[in-house]
Amino acid sequence: MSRPELRIDSRRFLANIAAVRGRIAPSELMLVMKDDAYGHGLIWAVETAEQAGVGWYGSYDIRGGVEIRRVLEKPARIFAWATSEDDEVDEALLQQIDLGVGTDEYLARVIARADALGMRARIHLKIDTGLHRNGILPEDWAQTVAVARAAERAGAIELVGVWSHLAEASDAEDDDARRVFEQAIEVASAAGSTPPALHLTASAASWWRPELRGSLSRIGAFCYGIRSADGPDLDGIQPVAELTAPIIETVGSDAVIGIGSFDGLPSSLAGAPVGTAAGARVLRRIDETTSVVAGLDGARIGDTVSVFGAGGRGETTATALAERIDTVGEEILTRLTGRVRRVVID
C-alpha cells in the first residue's frame, strides 16, 4: 500500500479525556469536535467519547451538532456556537442542540424560530470579554439579558448558559476577561436564576488557570493530545494520532516516501525530523505526492516512516512540526486531505 495513514489510538484518547477530567474537576468537560474532531474523524471521536461517558459535545456549527446527535446512542448535551441561518436553527431545535448566541439579531431570530415551531430553545448567551469576535458588548448586556428573560417567561427559550472565549495571549488580559465574565453572570443571575452552564476556558486556560474555570470547560486540543504551541508537555496527555507514510523507493541512502504536499503536508516542513525503524532522520524534501528522507541506508520498500506521533521511533509531535512553521498543532492535523487514510487502533 502506498498511501499515508493517520493512525488513531482510541486508548490514548480515552486516557487523555480521563487526565483532562481529573485535572479540571469539578468543572465538567465539553469535548470540542470542530474540524472533523481536529482531523481525527468525528464519528470515531463521538463513539469513543461516549464510552467514557462524556456528557457535553461542542460543535462549531449546527451541521456538526446534528452529525454528533446522529452518532450518539445516549442522551447528551450538544452545543453549537456559530451564528446560523433559520433553517439550521430549526434543525437545532428539533435535534435538541444548545445554541451559542452572541448577537441581538441572532437572539431575536432564535426566539422567533422557537415561537414558530412551538419549541423551547436552550441558549447560552455570549458576553464579549475582549476578543471582539462575536459576543454581546458589556454595555449592552443588561438589555440583552432582559430580552432573553422575557422570552424565557414566554416559554420560547431557556437561558441555560453564559459563556465567552479567551484570547490566551497574556494572564493579565485573561484576568480582565474573567472580571467581565463574572459581572455578566451576576447580571444574568439577578434577572432570574444563575444559568447552570458557565464556560470561559479552552484547553490551555482550563489546564493551567483553575481560577478561570467555570462549571464547564470547552476542550479540544488537549483531549486529542495536541499541546499548545510554545507550551510545555502535559502530564498524562499523549498524541492520539500518528501520521505514517510507506517507503516506496530507495535511492542511495535516501528513501522516497508516499506522502507529499497534496496530502496536506506543508512543503515548508523540509528539514524536520521524522521517525524511522532506525530512529530520527531528516525529511530532506517534500514534493507533491512524495517526500525524501535522508540517511536511511538499508531501508526496505514497504517500511513506514512516522511523520509525527508520540515519539516512539524518533518522530516529533504535530505541535513540534507546527512550531517550525509558526502555526499550531491542530493546523497540521486539519490540513491533511482525504488522501490520508484514517485507521483506528483500539
Ligand SMILES: *Cc1c(COP(=O)(O)O)cnc(C)c1O
Ligand atoms: C476551538 C475552540 C475551543 C477549544 O479550544 P482548544 O484550545 O482546542 O481546547 C473552545 N471554544 C471555542 C469557542 C473554540 O473555537
